[in-house]
Amino acid sequence: MSRTTKVHARRRRRQWTQRAGFALLTAAAIATTLPIVLIVFVILRRGLAALTPEFLFTFPTDGLRAGGIYPAILGTIFLTFFMTIVVAPLGIAAGIYLAHYAPDNRLTRAIRVAILNLAGIPSVVYGLFGLAFFVIFFQMGTSILAGALTLAIMTLPVVITTTEEALRSVPNSFHVVSVSLGGTDWQSVRRILLPQGLPGILTGVILGVERAAGETAPILFTRRWRFLIISTSSRPRSRACRPKCSTARPPSC
Amino acid sequence: MASQIPFPFIAQQPLPPARSAKIVIEHLTLVYSDGRESLRDISLTVPSQAITVLFGPAGGGKSTLLRALNRLNDLTDVQRLSGHVWLDGVDVLDPATDVIALRRRVGMVFARPVVLPMSVRQNVTYGLELAGQHERRTLSEAVHQSLEAAALWDEVRDRLDQPAASLSGGQQQRLCLARVLALQPEVILLDEPTSGLDPISTEKVEASLHQLKDRYTIVLVPHSVQQAARMADYAAFILDGELIEYAPGRELFVHPRDPRSEDYIEGRFG
Numbered sequence: 342m343s344r345t346t347k348v349h350a351r352r353r354r355r356q357w358t359q360r361a362g363f364a365l366l367t368a369a370a371i372a373t374t375l376p377i378v379l380i381v382f383v384i385l386r387r388g389l390a391a392l393t394p395e396f397l398f399t400f401p402t403d404g405l406r407a408g409g410i411y412p413a414i415l416g417t418i419f420l421t422f423f424m425t426i427v428v429a430p431l432g433i434a435a436g437i438y439l440a441h442y443a444p445d446n447r448l449t450r451a452i453r454v455a456i457l458n459l460a461g462i463p464s465v466v467y468g469l470f471g472l473a474f475f476v477i478f479f480q481m482g483t484s485i486l487a488g489a490l491t492l493a494i495m496t497l498p499v500v501i502t503t504t505e506e507a508l509r510s511v512p513n514s515f516h517v518v519s520v521s522l523g524g525t526d527w528q529s530v531r532r533i534l535l536p537q538g539l540p541g542i543l544t545g546v547i548l549g550v551e552r553a554a555g556e557t558a559p560i561l562f563t564r565r566w567r568f569l570i571i572s573t574s575s576r577p578r579s580r581a582c583r584p585k586c587s588t589a590r591p592p593s594c
Numbered sequence: 595m596a597s598q599i600p601f602p603f604i605a606q607q608p609l610p611p612a613r614s615a616k617i618v619i620e621h622l623t624l625v626y627s628d629g630r631e632s633l634r635d636i637s638l639t640v641p642s643q644a645i646t647v648l649f650g651p652a653g654g655g656k657s658t659l660l661r662a663l664n665r666l667n668d669l670t671d672v673q674r675l676s677g678h679v680w681l682d683g684v685d686v687l688d689p690a691t692d693v694i695a696l697r698r699r700v701g702m703v704f705a706r707p708v709v710l711p712m713s714v715r716q717n718v719t720y721g722l723e724l725a726g727q728h729e730r731r732t733l734s735e736a737v738h739q740s741l742e743a744a745a746l747w748d749e750v751r752d753r754l755d756q757p758a759a760s761l762s763g764g765q766q767q768r769l770c771l772a773r774v775l776a777l778q779p780e781v782i783l784l785d786e787p788t789s790g791l792d793p794i795s796t797e798k799v800e801a802s803l804h805q806l807k808d809r810y811t812i813v814l815v816p817h818s819v820q821q822a823a824r825m826a827d828y829a830a831f832i833l834d835g836e837l838i839e840y841a842p843g844r845e846l847f848v849h850p851r852d853p854r855s856e857d858y859i860e861g862r863f864g
Binding site for chain 1: 701
């Protein structure tokens, strides 16, 4: 009799622990999602009214303090587009090389270290590099091209490493089977590795592009934000700028 | 080339006229990069249209030997490779040999059934498509015939477009066999093809191998001595990278000449 009550007590305690744990996990999940929901809600609530076609499709006036954000939106679209065109093929190709073809030697190890370091560099440094390399050395001037290339270099490590990881997660036995059926290395890559790794690769590209699209610092030096502020009223058409330029006043201006 | 190396058992049992030497292995020695010596001076003649069984304790180099026959060893770090493997008089190990063409002639089934992440049909046609075959009629013909030959057609005829991973383990392994058959190879290498299968699936695989041996040269690494004894037309006992004894299956399993093979067959070690 006493034994059965003991068993009951233990079972009840276990059930309680189970429920408490479950509640904790649920609370954690809510705690992380709540801020996002609130942010979106507040922004929509307060901002939706301001989001008129005029705001979206007119040029800024009064030194970016009034008017619309048309050039900024256009600039972001163009920059992101050109950057993606540059970074996606380059990064995916490099990832394929590192995951599938590269032998394990000093050179490839150096490449890997370089990529990891590239990922850790602050974005302002990329901006200065872009200024020195693209704007001045290659005489591109401050332009969409220089900005997109700078952003592409900044995004490259993210795309390369995620592509490599995605391809490495595909079991090697698939490759062995493909080879044993008379396949070449490239056929393994194209028919098995890439289709299997595609979700991971896309995640990498999207994450990279997303990061770059929201970045201000590299753009400061490579795009003509300064020109924009000075001369918006006179030459607005060619001077697209990013939204953050108006609020974050960089030390260099 | 074949005439240089007589079958070690040729005095007791001459080969039936239909059978000729398909693969001749001459003094094959293979050392892996980590210093492990895997094969030591192996000479062996594999007859066509028969099942040749390579058996022995684990880690003895059976898989390595098998992989040398279609150059899958290229994928691993091999430090030293000497000797010859002649397939119809062509040296397989010669770097100038077209490995792609070789692997289409010498197919391989692995221990774990690795189906490719695509449909049943695509798994069978994969090798053909790699070879540049895209004609739909030919492909579907190949699917039917190879699945039939692997004793799988009746079970999957209605689910050819489902993912291959949805098949059972035994079906997957037979699919792997069908995939190899679709290329119409001359030699089929099987590395413990039934090690992960239940007895019924094992029986099905063995039955289809018995069917296939009339048309193909089969080299099998069995997963047990019992299977070796069941399947072997010819049997080679391999121990620590050395070929200990090679004889017709019935002979080797009933009257082994070397005490080490006898001990292994009787289950005294291994």
